[in-house]
Amino acid sequence: KLALRKQGEAHRALELLEDYHSKLIKPQDKQLRNAIERVIRIFKSRLFQALLDIQEFYEITLLDDSKSIQ
Amino acid sequence: LRLCKGAVSMILDSLDDIHCLTDCTDKDRDFLQNILEDTQFHALLDKQDKVGIFTLR
Numbered sequence: 001k002l003a004l005r006k007q008g009e010a011h012r013a014l015e016l017l018e019d020y021h022s023k024l025i026k027p028q029d030k031q032l033r034n035a036i037e038r039v040i041r042i043f044k045s046r047l048f049q050a051l052l053d054i055q056e057f058y059e060i061t062l063l064d065d066s067k068s069i070q
Numbered sequence: 071l072r073l074c075k076g077a078v079s080m081i082l083d084s085l086d087d088i089h090c091l092t093d094c095t096d097k098d099r100d101f102l103q104n105i106l107e108d109t110q111f112h113a114l115l116d117k118q119d120k121v122g123i124f125t126l127r
Binding site for chain 1: 102117
């Protein structure tokens with residue numbers, strides 16, 4: 001399923017970003033660490049999850065002619 | 071504004087550096103690059119930047 005694959009990918013991306021964040025400990029990495037923190041928050045946010053779900057719902061219904069919105 | 075997209079761009083620009091600084095694999099780097107360059111993902115970032123909830127931090 002598309003939705004499950006996307007969720008799996010988002011989860012894996014989150015894991016990688018958290019791993020990078022924990023390894024970038026030098027002072028000169030601060031700006032990059034901040035950017036990673038921001039993107040981690042995006043991935044984690046409920047809004048992001050909700051938008052992902054909405055987007056998938058529209059994709060699935062728009063691409064599948066056999067389904068119609070009641 | 072455009073804070074979400076800015077953060078993503080910065081990570082994309084730095085992926086090779088991150089690759090060197092950490093011991094991540096080529097596969098991990100390529101995977102993350104694909105995710106962060108994904109057009110649907112950017113469509114969502116645009117929405118988030120428009121809503122602006124992340125610009126308050």
